[in-house]
Amino acid sequence: MSGWWARQRYLLDYASASLWRRKGRNLVLWAIFAALVFILGSVILFGSAIRREAALVLRDAPDVVAQAMRMGRHDMALASDIAKLKSVRGADRIEGRLWGYLYDTSTDANYTLQTPSAHAPDLALQKGEAIVGEGVARLRKLSEGKHLFLVSPAGRLLKAKVKKVLSPESALVSSDLVLVSAEDFRAFFELAPDQFTDIAMRVRNPSEVGTVSGKGALALPHYRFITRANMARTYEALFSWREGLLLAIATGAILAFAILAFDKASGLSAQERREIGILKAIGWETSDIIRMKLWEAGLISVSAFVAGMTLAYLHVFAMSAPLIETVLKGWSTLYPRFALTPHVDALQVTTLAFLTLLPYIAAVLAPIWRTASADPDRVMR
Amino acid sequence: MILHPPILALTLAALVSAGALVAASAFAVRLLGRWNLASGAQSQIDLEKRTYLVAVALRFAMAVEIAALVLFVFNADRMSAMFVGAMCAVGALNASVYGFPALFAKIALFFGASLWLAADIVDARGRDYPLTRWKYGLLIALAPLALAEAGLTIAYFLDLKADTLTSCCGKLFTSDRPTIASEMAGLDPRMALGMLYGGFGVVLAGAALARRSARARPLYGVVSLAFFAVALAAVVSAISLYVYEHPHHHCPFCLLKREYSYFGFLLYAPLFAGAALGASAGALGLVRTPASLAHAMPAILRRMVVLSALGFAGFVLVATWAIARSGLILTG
């Protein structure tokens, strides 16, 4: 094993020197490779960051949401309707939710005002208390114990003491969030005590969701029932279509790159051919040359991969992906404003490696072999 | 069809490795008809040159396949969020009839490719490449498997739909219907662990025997595969329970998740290595030792047997550690 590694080190040494001697030629390939990784990496990182945000939204979403409808528009749900739903078998944890949006003129931003669920005791609030998202805290320069002042469109003032700032686990879920007590919420938006924004239901058995929402629709014909699976599919359809489109274009780019790599690896200079011949004549074997050439390919591709990946990371998470934003704009209709939470996992890196390193290595294998299997007696002829 | 980047990557990997194997087996057919090492003719020299390409391409394909196996399971786990009722890889694999067959084909191809690699390493030690015909015969046999694997993988991805209702691992490993999975899960944990440790005793005895006697090596290969099955049964029926600290969570896939700090990799890597080495040593033990390998081949096979036993020992050690540190008490 140590002998094997010692041999690889010598071959690696030669390979890196050989790359360096032809740096101009290799740099072009390196730069193209890095650019390809950068673009693909941006798409994949962006796509999976969005997916992750959506998954976090969905994870906390109730199994079924019932929205009251009037003249085809979303209307307030009534406490009496919640009572009717409680008779539907299979549904448990039925609660009315209070949430709404508030445009804050002082910071020129949209906030989501919401009351905490009765089933989240760690978020429970008294009158006059609030929990704010990380984004709100930043804009308003808030921290625990300070006071938050909000003015409703009708001119009502809300003053609440900040109990907690939510951790930025997911920017989309919590960044613009302001949690207040139900009493404050109703007073602020002037809601009657029996009014709710909508109704959330949990269903114990996942395969019963369809049946339960069907029964619910019978009990409350003027309500619209949206299951979590409906939401997931809507997200998925939107993501897949756009990401798929980009990836289809990227496939073409990968193919073009593989052809370029194949061409570069096949078209050796006379000088390089002569070198291989010399190496073979002085005692190197075909497999030594193949290994050396694979080291070359490995050095180029892995370093370009790391560089491209790092740039893609900065592009997506530090700069919110300005270069691919136009193509992916559809997503921004779902989320008016956001900065993605930095998140990279092994699956994405492995995927990107498969999509870039694999075609490259596959494309250069045959040319490398052809180079390496030159007859050793050629230098003497 | 769900167009995720990992799905694209896995499809690409399946196509590349199946392509490599099919091209190599087409070459193998040509080689079997013409191979004559004693000849100095140009056609023979060209054949020999091309064996280098086959060797490097197959090593590449094998590396791709191993990585793809891991990515496949990981991706299935990640996709489970999209299927109603799925909570881990099992649900996502169950979302199509092709899911589990694709996984099994990948595992079978892994063992086949390991055997080929072992044969290639042994063969290269003999000055007359004595196993060449055997090795390329095997390659031709592996090509349909590689095609099936690629076909099943692609069929699986094409068949996936986001609204499929599937069942999670809790369903698969409960015993209301007599499936292999439920039988495995229904196995009494005490008995499964007894079989595991007893089986490990047999492995050690078999390895000691196969180290000394060439005739015992095929037997050791059989023992390796049997122990592989026993070990998987033990994972499903007992070890997973200890890891999850839950008396009814039988799932061999959730182990690979981040929640269990990727414990499954620590568990499966030595098990797969041990089984692949043991089975390959066993299969090569069936080949009559050629004169030019009289010294090298037994030495390599002995080393493979020892490494295989070490792999199994690693698995048993990791499993025992998981049981020992678990808060769950099943057997008193």
Add this chain to the structure above:
Amino acid sequence: MIELQGVSKIYRQGRSNEIAAVCDLDLTLQDNRVTVLKGPSGSGKTTVLTIIGCLARPTQGRVLLDGEILSGLPEKFLAEVRRRTFGFAFQRFNLIAGLTAFENIVLPAYPLAPRFDTLKARALELAETFGVAHRLDLNVDDLSGGEMQRVAVARALINDPRVVIADEPTANLDSERAAQFLDIVATLKARGKTVLMTSHDPRIWSANVVDRVVEMADGRIVEAA
């Protein structure tokens, strides 16, 4: 001892332009002798060098090294024998441009992966012997013709081969350098090496250090002295 028995080498076999470079040749080389192959170009002498040096396999016939049959060995094993047994000095030196003299000298040892300090010591010793020790860090493109040749000889000896093979070693040298080369050959012989050369050069044929001159024409031996 190296024996060639009924060796033929046919290039481009089976095609219309096939060439029989060597036909049915028998030749025996004793250890620690200096042998020169002479003959016009195209007479097959370089082909004989490549076959003896395990750079190519004969189309027909047998090659034996100390009684061990080499013909019919696959390239992997031929390369092993080549590294262990033969050192090569080529007509145009065939140094790798862009590398230093030192790097060129140690290249044949890479596949053997010796300890680097041992390798370095050995390269220094050889460079010392052939008077290029002070030029080791220079790029080989900056060396003179004579220095290039001595670097090439040092490279041929880095794996301590028993047989040194040189193809037209004096073709690009003036008479002073050619005489120096013959001194090197004498050194090699004194160290117990077997030397095999091809040459057009009468200065070589007539040199004292040469034990035997074999004349070739049309792929056959026409006269052996």
